[in-house]
Amino acid sequence: RRLAGASAVTDTTEGAIVVLDLDGGVRAMVGGRAWSRSQFNRAVRARRQPGSAFKPVLYLAALEAGKTPETVVHDQPITIGGWSPKNDSGTYAGTMTLRHALAHSVNTVAVALQQDIGTARVVSMARRLGITST
Structure with a gap:
């Protein structure tokens, strides 16, 4: 009700x-x-794309790779292979910490972070957490 x-x-x-x-x-x-x-x-x-739900896995892999919650990152436009992810807000906030980026689910920072630490680290973390794909 x-x-x-x-x-x-x-x-x-x-x-x-x-x-x-x-x-x-x-x-x-x-x-x-x-x-x-x-x-x-x-x-x-309901079926939904898992992007934001998967971000904690990415950030955990980043912490394991030596990043910290206070690591400074930049929310800015990024293009990878012709794909340009956008933030839900449609804006970019500039400099922030990883803590802030995760708390606010900043898409561009997540994509840049994954590029920085490497896909293999993220996949390995997901598998260790029991996440598999068919």
Whole structure:
């Protein structure tokens, strides 16, 4: 009920909340605004590109490679092989720390960081964390 009321005010179109108990069991989940209108559960059925969800893996690999949360990076335009990633805000913020870049999910910094530490390090970290691809 709160989610439905909040979405009317903020124009939110969807939401997902998962609460885990100490035993790992799911205790509550919200897969959308109104089950009576749509039984599609966005929390477990929606497909999304994993970019921002994967950033902690990238940053963990960067820490292992010698970067620190206070390492200074630059949020600026970047192009790799004809691809120019953009930030969600559509702007660039200039100089910042890795801590700030991760906290604000800055896409251009993540791409530059991956180029800096190398794809192999990121893939290795993902595999060690149990992330695989088919």
